[in-house]
Amino acid sequence: MNVKNCPGCGKLFMENPSGMCPECYAQEEVYEHKIGEFLREFGKASIERIHEATGVSEKIILRMLKSGRLQAEGLNMIGYPCDMCGISIFEGRLCSKCGSNFTKQVKTVYSDKNSTDAQRGVRMYTKDK
Template sequence: MGLGNCPECGKLYLENTALLCPDCYRKQEADAEKVIEYLKDVDKATLEEIHQATGVKHKIILRLIRSGRIIGNSISYPCESCGTLIDEGRLCEKCSKNILDQLKPDERPPEQQPLTKIRSRMYGREPD
């Protein structure tokens, strides 16, 4: 905890669990109320529909989804990577898989020298 810049308005504030300055936090709470109210009346909504109906910024709706504030409703929102509509996590299945695939080479152990090669170098001749 310390001083930080509010990600919303850029003002310096004392860092807290909301990660927003008190002003923006209050605003976010008011927005959250609006979204929660709206979701009471619908079974399913996309991020865009919530935005249109409540006027709350996409960014804030996403933050509410990620912080678990408005979970339990079927809300579709775009994958952070490709924009496909998803209803859980941050990435669609395809992008999560892509990321896992990209991680693999780093996890592989360094290539091992075949033992025969090492031996031939040690004895200066080809192995039998």
């Protein structure tokens, strides 16, 4: 049996599939329900907005989102911050703007290094797909 620190309250608990202590798990279920109701009523919302409306801390919302708990309910409607600029997005890890910048950067890196092998590799990889 492994003992872990609960990510919610920091207390030690016996490791279980939920990844947190039973009290925090029960608490998150309440939060999950609250957020679910809010989204059903208002549709898509950013984490900030959900926090204001439900009182659930943004940190907890983000953690639930990352653990897939909120999506599990079929509620893929929460905006979360883009990894690069922090704007609210609803899918992927980057907003469309940063996403296209990122792709450009990757291409630049490849040609800057003059690594034709890498480019060939990429092309082959895409072809194979």
